[in-house]
Amino acid sequence: MGAVSVAQAAERLGVSVPRIHQRIADGSLSAERIGSQWVVDERSLLRIQERSKAGRPYSARSAWAVIAASEDARDRVGVSGLAVSARARAQLRRLLEPAVEPVADEEVVRQLVVSLRSVFRNRAHRRLLRAAPADLADLRADGRWAMVVDLGASGIASADVEGYLAESDVDGFVRDYLLVEADNDANVVLHVISDSQDPYPNSRLRLAADLAEHRGPREEARAVELLHELAVAWKEVDR
Structure with a gap:
Protein backbone atom coordinates (compact mmCIF):
# COMPACT_ATOMS: atom_id res chain seq x y z
CA MET A 1 0.00 0.00 0.00
CA GLY A 2 1.04 3.58 -0.58
CA ALA A 3 0.39 6.95 0.97
CA VAL A 4 -2.21 9.69 0.63
CA SER A 5 -2.19 13.41 1.27
CA VAL A 6 -3.49 14.91 4.50
CA ALA A 7 -6.45 16.37 2.62
CA GLN A 8 -7.32 12.97 1.13
CA ALA A 9 -7.03 11.33 4.55
CA ALA A 10 -9.36 13.95 6.04
CA GLU A 11 -11.92 13.38 3.28
CA ARG A 12 -11.84 9.59 3.72
CA LEU A 13 -12.31 9.81 7.47
CA GLY A 14 -14.85 12.61 7.27
CA VAL A 15 -12.85 14.88 9.58
CA SER A 16 -11.02 18.20 9.26
CA VAL A 17 -7.42 18.58 8.11
CA PRO A 18 -6.39 19.86 11.59
CA ARG A 19 -7.82 16.65 13.08
CA ILE A 20 -5.56 14.60 10.79
CA HIS A 21 -2.58 16.64 11.97
CA GLN A 22 -3.64 15.94 15.57
CA ARG A 23 -3.72 12.22 14.86
CA ILE A 24 -0.28 12.40 13.27
CA ALA A 25 1.05 14.27 16.30
CA ASP A 26 -0.38 11.81 18.84
CA GLY A 27 0.84 8.80 16.86
CA SER A 28 -2.58 7.30 16.12
CA LEU A 29 -2.03 7.84 12.39
CA SER A 30 1.27 6.92 10.73
CA ALA A 31 2.68 9.58 8.41
CA GLU A 32 5.92 10.79 6.91
CA ARG A 33 7.07 14.30 6.13
CA ILE A 34 8.21 14.75 2.54
CA GLY A 35 9.58 18.22 2.06
CA SER A 36 7.09 20.58 3.67
CA GLN A 37 4.14 18.19 3.40
CA TRP A 38 2.91 15.23 5.39
CA VAL A 39 1.80 12.05 3.62
CA VAL A 40 -0.33 9.52 5.49
CA ASP A 41 0.34 5.80 5.41
CA GLU A 42 -2.67 4.20 3.73
CA ARG A 43 -2.52 1.02 5.82
CA SER A 44 -2.76 3.09 8.99
CA LEU A 45 -5.67 5.02 7.49
CA LEU A 46 -7.52 1.81 6.62
CA ARG A 47 -7.19 0.58 10.20
CA ILE A 48 -8.93 3.69 11.49
CA GLN A 49 -11.63 3.44 8.83
CA GLU A 50 -12.29 -0.17 9.78
CA ARG A 51 -12.56 0.62 13.46
CA SER A 52 -15.11 3.33 12.81
CA ILE A 67 -12.73 -19.05 21.06
CA ALA A 68 -13.25 -21.63 23.81
CA ALA A 69 -16.82 -22.18 22.63
CA SER A 70 -15.55 -22.75 19.08
CA GLU A 71 -13.48 -25.62 20.47
CA ASP A 72 -16.60 -26.88 22.25
CA ALA A 73 -14.68 -26.31 25.50
CA ARG A 74 -17.66 -25.19 27.54
CA ASP A 75 -16.09 -26.35 30.79
CA ARG A 76 -13.18 -23.95 30.22
CA VAL A 77 -15.15 -20.83 29.36
CA GLY A 78 -15.03 -19.23 32.78
CA VAL A 79 -16.14 -19.19 36.37
CA SER A 80 -19.65 -18.00 35.55
CA GLY A 81 -20.44 -21.39 34.10
CA LEU A 82 -23.39 -22.10 31.82
CA ALA A 83 -24.58 -18.49 31.53
CA VAL A 84 -21.24 -17.37 30.11
CA SER A 85 -21.08 -20.44 27.90
CA ALA A 86 -24.55 -19.82 26.46
CA ARG A 87 -23.65 -16.21 25.66
CA ALA A 88 -20.35 -17.24 24.06
CA ARG A 89 -22.12 -19.85 21.95
CA ALA A 90 -24.66 -17.27 20.79
CA GLN A 91 -21.86 -14.84 19.85
CA LEU A 92 -20.06 -17.61 18.01
CA ARG A 93 -23.20 -18.57 16.11
CA ARG A 94 -23.69 -14.97 14.91
CA LEU A 95 -20.05 -14.76 13.87
CA LEU A 96 -20.08 -18.00 11.89
CA GLU A 97 -23.50 -17.70 10.27
CA PRO A 98 -22.30 -15.65 7.24
CA ALA A 99 -19.60 -18.28 6.53
CA VAL A 100 -21.78 -21.42 6.50
CA GLU A 101 -21.74 -21.41 2.70
CA PRO A 102 -18.43 -21.18 0.76
CA VAL A 103 -17.47 -17.53 0.34
CA ALA A 104 -16.22 -16.38 -3.06
CA ASP A 105 -17.45 -12.79 -3.26
CA GLU A 106 -14.61 -10.36 -2.50
CA GLU A 107 -16.88 -7.95 -0.65
CA VAL A 108 -18.16 -10.70 1.64
CA VAL A 109 -14.58 -11.81 2.30
CA ARG A 110 -13.67 -8.24 3.20
CA GLN A 111 -16.64 -7.92 5.56
CA LEU A 112 -15.77 -11.18 7.31
CA VAL A 113 -12.11 -10.33 7.88
CA VAL A 114 -13.01 -6.82 9.06
CA SER A 115 -15.39 -8.44 11.55
CA LEU A 116 -12.68 -10.83 12.73
CA ARG A 117 -10.17 -8.04 13.23
CA SER A 118 -12.73 -5.98 15.11
CA VAL A 119 -14.37 -8.45 17.48
CA PHE A 120 -11.15 -10.24 18.47
CA ARG A 121 -8.98 -7.11 18.70
CA ASN A 122 -8.78 -7.30 22.50
CA ARG A 123 -7.85 -10.98 22.80
CA ALA A 124 -4.20 -9.92 23.10
CA HIS A 125 -1.98 -6.88 22.79
CA ARG A 126 -0.36 -7.24 19.36
CA ARG A 127 3.18 -5.88 19.06
CA LEU A 128 5.18 -5.67 15.84
CA LEU A 129 8.91 -5.99 16.43
CA ARG A 130 12.12 -6.66 14.56
CA ALA A 131 14.88 -9.10 15.47
CA ALA A 132 18.21 -9.75 13.81
CA PRO A 133 17.52 -12.41 11.13
CA ALA A 134 20.27 -14.60 12.64
CA ASP A 135 18.30 -14.75 15.91
CA LEU A 136 14.98 -15.91 14.46
CA ALA A 137 15.62 -19.64 14.82
CA ASP A 138 16.60 -19.30 18.50
CA LEU A 139 13.74 -16.91 19.11
CA ARG A 140 11.21 -19.34 17.62
CA ALA A 141 12.52 -22.17 19.81
CA ASP A 142 12.47 -20.15 23.04
CA GLY A 143 10.59 -22.01 25.77
CA ARG A 144 8.85 -18.90 27.06
CA TRP A 145 6.31 -18.83 24.23
CA ALA A 146 2.84 -19.72 25.42
CA MET A 147 2.32 -20.82 21.83
CA VAL A 148 4.02 -20.21 18.48
CA VAL A 149 1.61 -19.55 15.61
CA ASP A 150 2.20 -22.11 12.87
CA LEU A 151 1.31 -20.17 9.73
CA GLY A 152 2.77 -23.00 7.68
CA ALA A 153 -0.03 -25.27 8.88
CA SER A 154 -2.48 -22.81 7.38
CA GLY A 155 -0.73 -22.87 4.01
CA ILE A 156 0.90 -19.44 4.43
CA ALA A 157 4.67 -19.59 4.02
CA SER A 158 6.51 -17.12 6.23
CA ALA A 159 9.97 -16.83 7.72
CA ASP A 160 8.67 -14.49 10.42
CA VAL A 161 8.08 -15.53 14.03
CA GLU A 162 4.64 -15.07 15.55
CA GLY A 163 3.26 -16.31 18.82
CA TYR A 164 1.50 -15.77 22.13
CA LEU A 165 3.59 -14.71 25.09
CA ALA A 166 2.62 -14.33 28.74
CA GLU A 167 2.74 -10.74 29.95
CA SER A 168 5.30 -11.44 32.67
CA ASP A 169 7.77 -12.79 30.08
CA VAL A 170 7.61 -9.91 27.62
CA ASP A 171 10.23 -7.54 29.04
CA GLY A 172 12.87 -10.25 29.41
CA PHE A 173 12.06 -11.66 25.98
CA VAL A 174 12.41 -8.28 24.29
CA ARG A 175 15.63 -7.55 26.15
CA ASP A 176 17.24 -10.94 25.50
CA TYR A 177 16.76 -10.70 21.73
CA LEU A 178 17.25 -6.93 21.44
CA LEU A 179 13.84 -6.58 19.80
CA VAL A 180 12.87 -3.13 18.55
CA GLU A 181 9.48 -1.72 17.60
CA ALA A 182 8.83 -1.97 13.88
CA ASP A 183 6.03 -1.76 11.35
CA ASN A 184 6.59 -2.44 7.66
CA ASP A 185 9.85 -4.34 8.33
CA ALA A 186 8.64 -6.31 11.38
CA ASN A 187 9.64 -9.97 11.48
CA VAL A 188 8.32 -10.80 14.96
CA VAL A 189 4.69 -10.58 16.06
CA LEU A 190 4.00 -10.84 19.79
CA HIS A 191 0.47 -11.45 20.99
CA VAL A 192 0.74 -10.56 24.67
CA ILE A 193 -1.76 -12.35 26.94
CA SER A 194 -2.28 -12.63 30.69
CA ASP A 195 -0.20 -15.26 32.45
CA SER A 196 -3.24 -17.45 33.11
CA GLN A 197 -4.72 -17.30 29.61
CA ASP A 198 -4.82 -20.46 27.48
CA PRO A 199 -4.08 -19.42 23.85
CA TYR A 200 -5.89 -22.49 22.45
CA PRO A 201 -3.09 -23.64 20.13
CA ASN A 202 -5.36 -25.77 17.94
CA SER A 203 -8.15 -23.22 17.52
CA ARG A 204 -9.15 -22.52 13.93
CA LEU A 205 -11.03 -19.42 15.04
CA ARG A 206 -8.03 -17.94 16.81
CA LEU A 207 -5.80 -18.73 13.83
CA ALA A 208 -8.34 -17.07 11.52
CA ALA A 209 -8.13 -13.93 13.67
CA ASP A 210 -4.31 -14.09 13.55
CA LEU A 211 -4.34 -14.38 9.75
CA ALA A 212 -6.88 -11.58 9.31
CA GLU A 213 -4.55 -9.19 11.13
CA HIS A 214 -1.85 -9.70 8.48
CA ARG A 215 -4.15 -7.98 5.93
CA GLY A 216 -2.63 -9.75 2.95
CA PRO A 217 -4.96 -11.26 0.32
CA ARG A 218 -3.72 -14.84 0.89
CA GLU A 219 -3.97 -14.52 4.65
CA GLU A 220 -7.45 -13.01 4.46
CA ALA A 221 -8.67 -15.68 2.04
CA ARG A 222 -7.34 -18.43 4.29
CA ALA A 223 -8.93 -16.81 7.34
CA VAL A 224 -12.33 -16.95 5.64
CA GLU A 225 -11.72 -20.57 4.58
CA LEU A 226 -11.05 -21.44 8.22
CA LEU A 227 -14.24 -19.65 9.24
CA HIS A 228 -16.19 -21.66 6.67
CA GLU A 229 -14.67 -24.96 7.84
CA LEU A 230 -15.53 -24.10 11.42
CA ALA A 231 -19.03 -22.91 10.51
CA VAL A 232 -19.80 -26.21 8.75
CA ALA A 233 -18.46 -28.27 11.68
CA TRP A 234 -20.24 -26.12 14.25
CA LYS A 235 -23.53 -26.36 12.41
CA GLU A 236 -23.37 -30.14 12.77
CA VAL A 237 -22.73 -30.18 16.53
CA ASP A 238 -24.98 -27.24 17.36
CA ARG A 239 -28.18 -28.68 15.93
Whole structure:
Protein backbone atom coordinates (compact mmCIF):
# COMPACT_ATOMS: atom_id res chain seq x y z
CA MET A 1 0.00 0.00 0.00
CA GLY A 2 1.04 3.58 -0.58
CA ALA A 3 0.39 6.95 0.97
CA VAL A 4 -2.21 9.69 0.63
CA SER A 5 -2.19 13.41 1.27
CA VAL A 6 -3.49 14.91 4.50
CA ALA A 7 -6.45 16.37 2.62
CA GLN A 8 -7.32 12.97 1.13
CA ALA A 9 -7.03 11.33 4.55
CA ALA A 10 -9.36 13.95 6.04
CA GLU A 11 -11.92 13.38 3.28
CA ARG A 12 -11.84 9.59 3.72
CA LEU A 13 -12.31 9.81 7.47
CA GLY A 14 -14.85 12.61 7.27
CA VAL A 15 -12.85 14.88 9.58
CA SER A 16 -11.02 18.20 9.26
CA VAL A 17 -7.42 18.58 8.11
CA PRO A 18 -6.39 19.86 11.59
CA ARG A 19 -7.82 16.65 13.08
CA ILE A 20 -5.56 14.60 10.79
CA HIS A 21 -2.58 16.64 11.97
CA GLN A 22 -3.64 15.94 15.57
CA ARG A 23 -3.72 12.22 14.86
CA ILE A 24 -0.28 12.40 13.27
CA ALA A 25 1.05 14.27 16.30
CA ASP A 26 -0.38 11.81 18.84
CA GLY A 27 0.84 8.80 16.86
CA SER A 28 -2.58 7.30 16.12
CA LEU A 29 -2.03 7.84 12.39
CA SER A 30 1.27 6.92 10.73
CA ALA A 31 2.68 9.58 8.41
CA GLU A 32 5.92 10.79 6.91
CA ARG A 33 7.07 14.30 6.13
CA ILE A 34 8.21 14.75 2.54
CA GLY A 35 9.58 18.22 2.06
CA SER A 36 7.09 20.58 3.67
CA GLN A 37 4.14 18.19 3.40
CA TRP A 38 2.91 15.23 5.39
CA VAL A 39 1.80 12.05 3.62
CA VAL A 40 -0.33 9.52 5.49
CA ASP A 41 0.34 5.80 5.41
CA GLU A 42 -2.67 4.20 3.73
CA ARG A 43 -2.52 1.02 5.82
CA SER A 44 -2.76 3.09 8.99
CA LEU A 45 -5.67 5.02 7.49
CA LEU A 46 -7.52 1.81 6.62
CA ARG A 47 -7.19 0.58 10.20
CA ILE A 48 -8.93 3.69 11.49
CA GLN A 49 -11.63 3.44 8.83
CA GLU A 50 -12.29 -0.17 9.78
CA ARG A 51 -12.56 0.62 13.46
CA SER A 52 -15.11 3.33 12.81
CA LYS A 53 -17.29 1.03 10.69
CA ALA A 54 -16.83 -2.38 12.30
CA GLY A 55 -18.76 -3.75 15.24
CA ARG A 56 -17.84 -3.23 18.85
CA PRO A 57 -14.91 -5.47 19.87
CA TYR A 58 -15.37 -8.15 22.49
CA SER A 59 -13.61 -7.71 25.80
CA ALA A 60 -10.58 -9.97 26.24
CA ARG A 61 -12.63 -12.29 28.45
CA SER A 62 -15.48 -12.50 25.94
CA ALA A 63 -13.11 -13.02 23.01
CA TRP A 64 -11.46 -16.00 24.68
CA ALA A 65 -14.85 -17.33 25.76
CA VAL A 66 -15.98 -17.36 22.12
CA ILE A 67 -12.73 -19.05 21.06
CA ALA A 68 -13.25 -21.63 23.81
CA ALA A 69 -16.82 -22.18 22.63
CA SER A 70 -15.55 -22.75 19.08
CA GLU A 71 -13.48 -25.62 20.47
CA ASP A 72 -16.60 -26.88 22.25
CA ALA A 73 -14.68 -26.31 25.50
CA ARG A 74 -17.66 -25.19 27.54
CA ASP A 75 -16.09 -26.35 30.79
CA ARG A 76 -13.18 -23.95 30.22
CA VAL A 77 -15.15 -20.83 29.36
CA GLY A 78 -15.03 -19.23 32.78
CA VAL A 79 -16.14 -19.19 36.37
CA SER A 80 -19.65 -18.00 35.55
CA GLY A 81 -20.44 -21.39 34.10
CA LEU A 82 -23.39 -22.10 31.82
CA ALA A 83 -24.58 -18.49 31.53
CA VAL A 84 -21.24 -17.37 30.11
CA SER A 85 -21.08 -20.44 27.90
CA ALA A 86 -24.55 -19.82 26.46
CA ARG A 87 -23.65 -16.21 25.66
CA ALA A 88 -20.35 -17.24 24.06
CA ARG A 89 -22.12 -19.85 21.95
CA ALA A 90 -24.66 -17.27 20.79
CA GLN A 91 -21.86 -14.84 19.85
CA LEU A 92 -20.06 -17.61 18.01
CA ARG A 93 -23.20 -18.57 16.11
CA ARG A 94 -23.69 -14.97 14.91
CA LEU A 95 -20.05 -14.76 13.87
CA LEU A 96 -20.08 -18.00 11.89
CA GLU A 97 -23.50 -17.70 10.27
CA PRO A 98 -22.30 -15.65 7.24
CA ALA A 99 -19.60 -18.28 6.53
CA VAL A 100 -21.78 -21.42 6.50
CA GLU A 101 -21.74 -21.41 2.70
CA PRO A 102 -18.43 -21.18 0.76
CA VAL A 103 -17.47 -17.53 0.34
CA ALA A 104 -16.22 -16.38 -3.06
CA ASP A 105 -17.45 -12.79 -3.26
CA GLU A 106 -14.61 -10.36 -2.50
CA GLU A 107 -16.88 -7.95 -0.65
CA VAL A 108 -18.16 -10.70 1.64
CA VAL A 109 -14.58 -11.81 2.30
CA ARG A 110 -13.67 -8.24 3.20
CA GLN A 111 -16.64 -7.92 5.56
CA LEU A 112 -15.77 -11.18 7.31
CA VAL A 113 -12.11 -10.33 7.88
CA VAL A 114 -13.01 -6.82 9.06
CA SER A 115 -15.39 -8.44 11.55
CA LEU A 116 -12.68 -10.83 12.73
CA ARG A 117 -10.17 -8.04 13.23
CA SER A 118 -12.73 -5.98 15.11
CA VAL A 119 -14.37 -8.45 17.48
CA PHE A 120 -11.15 -10.24 18.47
CA ARG A 121 -8.98 -7.11 18.70
CA ASN A 122 -8.78 -7.30 22.50
CA ARG A 123 -7.85 -10.98 22.80
CA ALA A 124 -4.20 -9.92 23.10
CA HIS A 125 -1.98 -6.88 22.79
CA ARG A 126 -0.36 -7.24 19.36
CA ARG A 127 3.18 -5.88 19.06
CA LEU A 128 5.18 -5.67 15.84
CA LEU A 129 8.91 -5.99 16.43
CA ARG A 130 12.12 -6.66 14.56
CA ALA A 131 14.88 -9.10 15.47
CA ALA A 132 18.21 -9.75 13.81
CA PRO A 133 17.52 -12.41 11.13
CA ALA A 134 20.27 -14.60 12.64
CA ASP A 135 18.30 -14.75 15.91
CA LEU A 136 14.98 -15.91 14.46
CA ALA A 137 15.62 -19.64 14.82
CA ASP A 138 16.60 -19.30 18.50
CA LEU A 139 13.74 -16.91 19.11
CA ARG A 140 11.21 -19.34 17.62
CA ALA A 141 12.52 -22.17 19.81
CA ASP A 142 12.47 -20.15 23.04
CA GLY A 143 10.59 -22.01 25.77
CA ARG A 144 8.85 -18.90 27.06
CA TRP A 145 6.31 -18.83 24.23
CA ALA A 146 2.84 -19.72 25.42
CA MET A 147 2.32 -20.82 21.83
CA VAL A 148 4.02 -20.21 18.48
CA VAL A 149 1.61 -19.55 15.61
CA ASP A 150 2.20 -22.11 12.87
CA LEU A 151 1.31 -20.17 9.73
CA GLY A 152 2.77 -23.00 7.68
CA ALA A 153 -0.03 -25.27 8.88
CA SER A 154 -2.48 -22.81 7.38
CA GLY A 155 -0.73 -22.87 4.01
CA ILE A 156 0.90 -19.44 4.43
CA ALA A 157 4.67 -19.59 4.02
CA SER A 158 6.51 -17.12 6.23
CA ALA A 159 9.97 -16.83 7.72
CA ASP A 160 8.67 -14.49 10.42
CA VAL A 161 8.08 -15.53 14.03
CA GLU A 162 4.64 -15.07 15.55
CA GLY A 163 3.26 -16.31 18.82
CA TYR A 164 1.50 -15.77 22.13
CA LEU A 165 3.59 -14.71 25.09
CA ALA A 166 2.62 -14.33 28.74
CA GLU A 167 2.74 -10.74 29.95
CA SER A 168 5.30 -11.44 32.67
CA ASP A 169 7.77 -12.79 30.08
CA VAL A 170 7.61 -9.91 27.62
CA ASP A 171 10.23 -7.54 29.04
CA GLY A 172 12.87 -10.25 29.41
CA PHE A 173 12.06 -11.66 25.98
CA VAL A 174 12.41 -8.28 24.29
CA ARG A 175 15.63 -7.55 26.15
CA ASP A 176 17.24 -10.94 25.50
CA TYR A 177 16.76 -10.70 21.73
CA LEU A 178 17.25 -6.93 21.44
CA LEU A 179 13.84 -6.58 19.80
CA VAL A 180 12.87 -3.13 18.55
CA GLU A 181 9.48 -1.72 17.60
CA ALA A 182 8.83 -1.97 13.88
CA ASP A 183 6.03 -1.76 11.35
CA ASN A 184 6.59 -2.44 7.66
CA ASP A 185 9.85 -4.34 8.33
CA ALA A 186 8.64 -6.31 11.38
CA ASN A 187 9.64 -9.97 11.48
CA VAL A 188 8.32 -10.80 14.96
CA VAL A 189 4.69 -10.58 16.06
CA LEU A 190 4.00 -10.84 19.79
CA HIS A 191 0.47 -11.45 20.99
CA VAL A 192 0.74 -10.56 24.67
CA ILE A 193 -1.76 -12.35 26.94
CA SER A 194 -2.28 -12.63 30.69
CA ASP A 195 -0.20 -15.26 32.45
CA SER A 196 -3.24 -17.45 33.11
CA GLN A 197 -4.72 -17.30 29.61
CA ASP A 198 -4.82 -20.46 27.48
CA PRO A 199 -4.08 -19.42 23.85
CA TYR A 200 -5.89 -22.49 22.45
CA PRO A 201 -3.09 -23.64 20.13
CA ASN A 202 -5.36 -25.77 17.94
CA SER A 203 -8.15 -23.22 17.52
CA ARG A 204 -9.15 -22.52 13.93
CA LEU A 205 -11.03 -19.42 15.04
CA ARG A 206 -8.03 -17.94 16.81
CA LEU A 207 -5.80 -18.73 13.83
CA ALA A 208 -8.34 -17.07 11.52
CA ALA A 209 -8.13 -13.93 13.67
CA ASP A 210 -4.31 -14.09 13.55
CA LEU A 211 -4.34 -14.38 9.75
CA ALA A 212 -6.88 -11.58 9.31
CA GLU A 213 -4.55 -9.19 11.13
CA HIS A 214 -1.85 -9.70 8.48
CA ARG A 215 -4.15 -7.98 5.93
CA GLY A 216 -2.63 -9.75 2.95
CA PRO A 217 -4.96 -11.26 0.32
CA ARG A 218 -3.72 -14.84 0.89
CA GLU A 219 -3.97 -14.52 4.65
CA GLU A 220 -7.45 -13.01 4.46
CA ALA A 221 -8.67 -15.68 2.04
CA ARG A 222 -7.34 -18.43 4.29
CA ALA A 223 -8.93 -16.81 7.34
CA VAL A 224 -12.33 -16.95 5.64
CA GLU A 225 -11.72 -20.57 4.58
CA LEU A 226 -11.05 -21.44 8.22
CA LEU A 227 -14.24 -19.65 9.24
CA HIS A 228 -16.19 -21.66 6.67
CA GLU A 229 -14.67 -24.96 7.84
CA LEU A 230 -15.53 -24.10 11.42
CA ALA A 231 -19.03 -22.91 10.51
CA VAL A 232 -19.80 -26.21 8.75
CA ALA A 233 -18.46 -28.27 11.68
CA TRP A 234 -20.24 -26.12 14.25
CA LYS A 235 -23.53 -26.36 12.41
CA GLU A 236 -23.37 -30.14 12.77
CA VAL A 237 -22.73 -30.18 16.53
CA ASP A 238 -24.98 -27.24 17.36
CA ARG A 239 -28.18 -28.68 15.93
